[in-house]
Amino acid sequence: MNLFAALETLIDRPExxxxxxxxxxxxxxxxxxxxxxxxxxxxxxxxxxxxxxxIMSFSVVLLLVLAANFFxxxxxxxxxxxxxxxxxxxxxxxxxxxxxxxxxxxVPLAFFIKLEVLNGxxxxxLCFLAVIYTRVRLVLRLYPVSLxxxxxxxxxxxxxxxxxxxxxxxxxxAWLVWLVI
Amino acid sequence: xxxxNNSGAVNPEAQSKPPAQPVPAAAPRGxxxxxxxxxxLYALSLIAAFFVINKADAxxxxxxxxxxxxxxxGLIQSKKDAxxxxxxxxxxxxxxxxxxxxxxxxxxxxxxxxxAAKKEVKAIVLDINSPGGTVGAVQEIYSAVLKARAETKxxxxxxxxxxxxxxxxxxxxxxxxIMAHPGTITGSIGVIFSVSNFEGLMKKVGYRNEAIKSGxxxxxxxxxxxxxxxxxxxxxxxxxxxxxxxxxAVSDGRKMSIDQVKLLADGRIYSGRQAKEIGLVDSLGDxxxxxxxxGELAKIGKNPRVLSDSDPFENLMSLVDSKLSLFGTKSVxxxxxxxxxxxxxxxxx
Numbered sequence: 001m002n003l004f005a006a007l008e009t010l011i012d013r014p015e016x017x018x019x020x021x022x023x024x025x026x027x028x029x030x031x032x033x034x035x036x037x038x039x040x041x042x043x044x045x046x047x048x049x050x051x052x053x054x055i056m057s058f059s060v061v062l063l064l065v066l067a068a069n070f071f072x073x074x075x076x077x078x079x080x081x082x083x084x085x086x087x088x089x090x091x092x093x094x095x096x097x098x099x100x101x102x103x104x105x106x107v108p109l110a111f112f113i114k115l116e117v118l119n120g121x122x123x124x125x126l127c128f129l130a131v132i133y134t135r136v137r138l139v140l141r142l143y144p145v146s147l148x149x150x151x152x153x154x155x156x157x158x159x160x161x162x163x164x165x166x167x168x169x170x171x172x173x174a175w176l177v178w179l180v181i
Numbered sequence: 182x183x184x185x186n187n188s189g190a191v192n193p194e195a196q197s198k199p200p201a202q203p204v205p206a207a208a209p210r211g212x213x214x215x216x217x218x219x220x221x222l223y224a225l226s227l228i229a230a231f232f233v234i235n236k237a238d239a240x241x242x243x244x245x246x247x248x249x250x251x252x253x254x255g256l257i258q259s260k261k262d263a264x265x266x267x268x269x270x271x272x273x274x275x276x277x278x279x280x281x282x283x284x285x286x287x288x289x290x291x292x293x294x295x296x297a298a299k300k301e302v303k304a305i306v307l308d309i310n311s312p313g314g315t316v317g318a319v320q321e322i323y324s325a326v327l328k329a330r331a332e333t334k335x336x337x338x339x340x341x342x343x344x345x346x347x348x349x350x351x352x353x354x355x356x357x358x359i360m361a362h363p364g365t366i367t368g369s370i371g372v373i374f375s376v377s378n379f380e381g382l383m384k385k386v387g388y389r390n391e392a393i394k395s396g397x398x399x400x401x402x403x404x405x406x407x408x409x410x411x412x413x414x415x416x417x418x419x420x421x422x423x424x425x426x427x428x429x430a431v432s433d434g435r436k437m438s439i440d441q442v443k444l445l446a447d448g449r450i451y452s453g454r455q456a457k458e459i460g461l462v463d464s465l466g467d468x469x470x471x472x473x474x475x476g477e478l479a480k481i482g483k484n485p486r487v488l489s490d491s492d493p494f495e496n497l498m499s500l501v502d503s504k505l506s507l508f509g510t511k512s513v514x515x516x517x518x519x520x521x522x523x524x525x526x527x528x529x530x
Contacts, residue, residue: 007212011212043230107227
């Protein structure tokens with residue numbers, strides 16, 4: 001199935017996501033979404049020399065994005081499963097890929113940032129909010145849950161990561177003190 | 182009645198018509214053209230972005246365009262070429278642990294070895310500000326410098342700060358060149374073995390120490406009794422031997438005869454300028470001069486890139502260690518540590 005047709009189906013008839021059969025072309029569209037989104041992010045960062053050039057550098061960013069989204073989708077699905085809501089983790093992961101198309105917006109926005117027409121932080125926030133909003137809508141389509149629960153499940157992995165980082169930080173400080181004394 | 186009749190009566194018109202077909206839902210407006218347009222715009226912006234990135238990279242690569250000779254030599258040399266600066270501050274000792282952030286002789290020797298082995302390091306500056314230290318620790322660093330020089334053939338420059346006497350000078354003798362401030366305190370070539378005697382004090386407080394020993398010299402250097410003439414003779418022999426080693430190191434490093442060195446090596450200190458006059462120092466200057474000199478010896482030009490061996494983790498640990506040691510008794514123990522030790526050290530500070 002054509003990529004554009006698959007995207008059109010997702011936009012016009014999002015209910016097909018939760019259908020019996022997986023929407024045709026979702027796999028390719030999702031993965032290409034990750035690629036396009038990461039390319040947008042990478043090119044934007046390269047324009048500000050924030051990342052080193054080269055294929056390896058891009059591959060590292062892409063792998064990082066894929067791994068992070070895989071973790072997010074897995075933990076969200078786990079949360080849904082624990083709370084008795086049924087759905088598909090693979091479709092969630094691929095749907096997240098489709099939401100990443102919004103990160104491609106960063107490329108044109110980078111020109112405006114360069115020209116100091118727009119604020120860089122504002123542009124990044126705008127794109128990430130668009131991604132998060134889309135993800136909430138997609139979660140609502142994929143799982144029969146309320147808006148609040150969809151929001152909670154989306155933020156939960158981030159909150160978990162923050163908590164783990166905080167605990168690790170506290171532990172490392174305690175370890176440093178123990179090591180020195 | 183009428184309603185009943187209506188409902189019950191069969192409408193001949195309705196019977197003749199075919200059943201109404203469900204009205205098809207309005208077909209959704211195609212998003213494909215819009216998506217194609219967005220994809221096209223994205224591709225255009227990507228091309229423009231690559232163009233901008235290439236321009237920026239090219240501009241960065243061709244930045245040094247003025248005709249300054251030192252900049253031209255900078256273009257020829259590899260971007261990574263650097264001079265490493267290794268600090269050697271304070272009393273030189275073995276250190277109480279093998280923690281990598283401590284400044285014991287073994288850690289400094291390891292740093293010398295590691296930095297000398299790095300490909301981008303073309304020369305090494307030892308930034309010395311030390312009154313010396315224990316014989317073993319000083320010789321460990323000296324040996325590390327000699328080995329690194331022999332293995333890598335990279336130039337080593339010793340730079341003296343406020344004080345670089347005795348053991349500090351011993352280490353510097355292993356370097357290719359020595360640079361000092363005119364007012365640097367240096368020299369003090371010699372060995373010292375100091376023993377405290379608390380016998381009188383112990384008698385006053387009623388403390389008595391008994392030593393059961395396997396040989397008559399087993400408690401040599403004991404602080405609880407007077408030193409015997411035999412012990413003094415033995416210790417003098419030890420000191421003379423260490424002194425000969427020091428003199429030989431200076432003789433080898435400074436390309437002077439043993440007799441020439443011995444004339445200067447009666448333990449006296451010299452200013453940097455005096456040391457230059459008698460050949461213990463090659464030139465006068467500050468740290469930047471020493472770095473420039475190292476760059477020139479390594480053929481990477483003046484004002485080279487300076488590579489510090491500072492590891493962020495080690496710096497943090499060193500800071501935490503020093504802050505925490507203020508609450509402990511470490512500094513007090515070190516201050517009252519009167520255990521005898523053989524030292525290349527100047528006690529004038």
